[in-house]
Amino acid sequence: MVMNMECDVLVIGAGILGLSSAYHLKVRHPNKRVLVVERFGGPGQGNSAKSEGAFRNVFGSETNYLLADSTIDWFIHLQEDLGYDLKLAKIGYLWLFSEKQYSHHSEALEKIRSRGVDLAVFKRGELSGKIPDLVVDFEGDEEAELLGLEPVDFGVLGRKCGSIDADSLVRCYEEMFLKLGGEIRYGVEVKRLMLKPEVELGLPGEPFIWQDVHVAGAETSRGEIRAETTIVAAGVWSGRLLEPIGLDPFMRAKKRQIFTFKDPRLKGLFQVEGLNEHGVLPFTILPKAGVYFKPELTEGSVWLGCADNLGRRFGLEEDPQPEEEYYTNNIYHVLVKYFPCFRDLRPVNMWAGQYSINSLDQTPVVEALAPDLIYVGAASGSGIMKCDALGRITAALYAGEKEAELYGGKRFRVSDIGIERRNVERESFII
């Protein structure tokens, strides 16, 4: 069945950035026809719902801070005031550092604190007291020496940080968008963007180099959709749409994996007093090898990942698969030294998704890359936790405004995360 359609705004992708953008567009332009198309059968089925589902306002860059902090406030508003169950739990982020690492980060931490970000620092003894499962030093442990493990001298706790269910979040935006009269078509795959002359002559070979061109919508698996404005929010797949018409998505795709655990031996991680109101271990980042995990309260499970950078290939994969041996032969050896409670445990579940990484500054991009085309993407692994701000900025760019108003009232210069007049700090606080 072919459904040739017209709309005011076509949003490509019902992932978190597409839905947040569509929702904020519809809020601001209730009479515009806003249509979201998505090749999968439901919201967030690309990579959004595969996310670890963690949020933090602890970033070195002011831009990243503003994007995330206002989005977190919005999450809390959605759950506490509007009653959406996002399974949000402010369990905190806990960075475990050696003395050397702590001192390396001290300047960035000072800057972060000066913004009013709620940070607490714990010394080794306090950490040991609160987290009996944690091993803080490895003196005399030859294996740990071989592994080059850093001892735990400090813990930095970000309190306005925690865990959220990414799937519930995309469904929340979907529901709010539909309530406003927005339209979504699932199972519709965009084949290509339509680059058309402003004045179509109907000649073969158009557009010619002498014609002014614009993006006039998209050809999809279900027919042509003409749109006054097209928004590409297709995550790691954005390059497939942008590159054929000569546009750069400013990102490359990289696989990340999540391994989950559920075992009585991990119960100590759910019984940690004094670090958050839930009495559990915060989302915790080990001092070595980019390993991190969080207790997932609703399931009583632990979700674990690893920030594999150098050595982990860039490249779009259609169906990225988790590698159990990546856990067992690699992550495990580091993890079990710091948290021996994981000894001999195997993941009960695992999956893989892809990050859309902007290697230059690890900050998202919102830009009108061509006439009548807006791109929102390159979220670099923090699309969930910045989604609301990015949706508002996209809506502001659509409206032709120089500044977006983020949730809570702070203003954000739209061109700062554009390309043409990009003005962001490089992120110093990467996991």
Added chain:
Amino acid sequence: MVMNMECDVLVIGAGILGLSSAYHLKVRHPNKRVLVVERFGGPGQGNSAKSEGAFRNVFGSETNYLLADSTIDWFIHLQEDLGYDLKLAKIGYLWLFSEKQYSHHSEALEKIRSRGVDLAVFKRGELSGKIPDLVVDFEGDEEAELLGLEPVDFGVLGRKCGSIDADSLVRCYEEMFLKLGGEIRYGVEVKRLMLKPEVELGLPGEPFIWQDVHVAGAETSRGEIRAETTIVAAGVWSGRLLEPIGLDPFMRAKKRQIFTFKDPRLKGLFQVEGLNEHGVLPFTILPKAGVYFKPELTEGSVWLGCADNLGRRFGLEEDPQPEEEYYTNNIYHVLVKYFPCFRDLRPVNMWAGQYSINSLDQTPVVEALAPDLIYVGAASGSGIMKCDALGRITAALYAGEKEAELYGGKRFRVSDIGIERRNVERESFII
């Protein structure tokens, strides 16, 4: 035949950036073993020798100016003092502008002039007088109106600009490098970079996430080459080497084509007085559609190209082909309006290459992307005209110096065109 080898510096790619870097490394470190490997059978056979072969010091960005201006001085030195025949001809660059375009660029031009760049401005009448073949206005021409052609109100002539033979240039660097005792192996294809642990344990699955890693050389079609430092200078193919180990080449590949013409009807282009010492038309950029061409003095031919941006796909092609109909159905219609001497002419030759485009700031990248790995690339179509400065900067980065000394003595902060502390202006003067 397998040739397992060791060297101090392995340079991947005998294109212009690889050879310039190798030459400057060898100049500075005569006792180091510097080895260049190249999959093609000779120098510059990837894209360098396919270049239009034009140079200019007229750039909006200070960085681009410094890179190009010092490289041009070096070209002149090579040809005039050292006797290398680079077929260099300072024929100038001539931008043809409408009143509106001229005024749009006036601020950038003022800035360029304030650096001491030799610019002359000609008004319509002067241009008509000097270039009888040029049509400067289209009043009453309905076809021109349909094409949206801009009239020619001004010509901006950059005098320290012109034409050079890219093939002669790469061969010049090759010769100088070999004379110093540098080594080149042609027909050797690099399969992958070797990412190894600093301390190799010989365990299957290395490197593990807990190991410190570095690039230890490359696996090639002819065996393993171990190197203390590896320099990736593989142009548009750099991503094939970098991406598998999780590094970003900060560029995407885009095809550009050249069409050449040789016909008595074009003789007027070789008889233009008062714009350069050669008495020919400068390298000329039309006010519409990014069409440019140069008289090629040694051949008596005209080389023509088109800066096709939006609409021309990004994507690495193994063997990009020129499209004659791109000329005949597209470029031709614009060209023949400004220069009717091209009427009914067909190209006598044509070819295509690929640009390695950094869409963010159109400026090259020189950075140590990983331990013992340096990347020089993303030259964005001006690798030839910036090659010498880029080679010197690469050599300075290798030597651990904060500043490179460019030819002529100006100093350039190496980190400015790196990634970590990148500090470049966006280029405002793009063809």
